[in-house]
Amino acid sequence: MNYLISFVLHIDQHLIEIVNNFGDWTYLIIFLIIFVETGAVILPFLPGDSLLFAAAALSANASYNLDIWIFIVIFLTACILGDSLNFLIGHKIGNKITQNRILGKFIKQENLDQANKFFEKHGPIAIFFARFLPIIRTFAPLVGATSGYKYKKFLKYNLIAAFSWVTLCCGAGYFFGNIPVVQDNFSLVVLLIIIISLLPIFITFIKSKLSKKEVD
Numbered sequence: 001m002n003y004l005i006s007f008v009l010h011i012d013q014h015l016i017e018i019v020n021n022f023g024d025w026t027y028l029i030i031f032l033i034i035f036v037e038t039g040a041v042i043l044p045f046l047p048g049d050s051l052l053f054a055a056a057a058l059s060a061n062a063s064y065n066l067d068i069w070i071f072i073v074i075f076l077t078a079c080i081l082g083d084s085l086n087f088l089i090g091h092k093i094g095n096k097i098t099q100n101r102i103l104g105k106f107i108k109q110e111n112l113d114q115a116n117k118f119f120e121k122h123g124p125i126a127i128f129f130a131r132f133l134p135i136i137r138t139f140a141p142l143v144g145a146t147s148g149y150k151y152k153k154f155l156k157y158n159l160i161a162a163f164s165w166v167t168l169c170c171g172a173g174y175f176f177g178n179i180p181v182v183q184d185n186f187s188l189v190v191l192l193i194i195i196i197s198l199l200p201i202f203i204t205f206i207k208s209k210l211s212k213k214e215v216d
Contacts, residue, residue: 011054012186019064026066030055031074038138039082048134049197050190052169057177068174072166079131079162080155083141087154090145119143124157131161134197 019026030051037048052075059066119126119140130140144154176182182189 011050011190012057015051015054015058016064019058019066027070027074030071031078034075034078035082037082038079038141039085048137049132049165049169050193052166053173053177053193054186054190056170056173057182060174060178068170072170075166075170076162079166080158083158083162084151084155086138086141087145087151090142091151116143116147119147124149124153127154127157128161128164131158131165132197134194 015026015030018029022029033051034048052071055066055071056068058064059068059071122129127140127144130137141154141158145151
């Protein structure tokens with residue numbers, strides 16, 4: 001867990017280590033991280049937004065010999081394939097996923113309930129919004145499948161969401177990641193990205209608690 005926290009907060013330094021140690025294999029490693037974040041269901045805490053930002057920032061630095069366009073392609077592919085696998089898992093297992101002998105150890109009912117409430121509030125457009133919210137984006141395809149969404153309908157919103165997410169995160173990293181003040185405070189920037197992305201979830205949680213108190 002300590003290594004994971006370190007990897008997230010100092011993701012730029014860890015990425016540089018990966019590039020120095022693995023060269024072009026870096027593309028595959030980063031692809032797998034993004035793919036697993038949404039596709040594996042059980043690992044919603046893997047870095048997403050910050051990883052895209054950091055990878056794009058490194059690609060803007062010629063000394064690392066990384067291609068931003070390759071990153072964009074692999075990120076888009078990882079998002080779409082990962083979400084599709086997640087949707088398939090939800091379609092096959094359904095609402096009994098928390099009772100599954102293996103998946104039930106990692107997936108809590110409260111996480112699914114939170115994602116369900118998000119879907120109920122926003123409807124199909126929730127698939128788009130969920131892509132920008134950590135944890136929620138991991139459970140969105142799963143909930144979509146168990147809610148009876150057709151895959152074609154899910155895929156339409158997912159393609160738009162993936163393209164928007166990758167463009168925003170990579171664009172921000174590529175154009176702002178190498179500004180001296182950002183480089184000198186990269187950990188703070190990453191922390192800010194995490195806080196901003198989690199803010200809607202926190203606000204929704206507080207509103208839910210306040211609503212329960214009013215009912216009581």
